[in-house]
Amino acid sequence: MSINETVVARRLRFAVLTAVFVLILALVAWRVMTGFSTVDAVLVTLLTLPLWIALPRLRAGHRRSYAWMTLAITPFLVLALTESVAKPADRGWAALCLVCAFGLFVLLVSYLRATRPGA
8 A cells, every 4th residue: 555545545445355355256156056066166266366366466556457457357247248148047146246347347447547647
């Protein structure tokens, strides 16, 4: 954390970290509740790997990590949208994952805007 970081940026950073964990938990809960298999384990691992890799740098407040994390959220959005159309029985879980991913995206962009140089 830098000395010049504002209270808003600190709160947004905390919200981003919380949202990352909520997204991971939502994905794991979804896959477990619908019958966890080896394919699900691979899917969860591949989808969450960028999130786990980014956590230390997000916690430290590195703007570049916040910027590339906006792209790492895309697979969650694609999975949730695809599953909500393809499997009507999983629409609730897909909607939860979609809301979590979109919320995380908004928080990432908000942090980037709050910490941009000259703001």
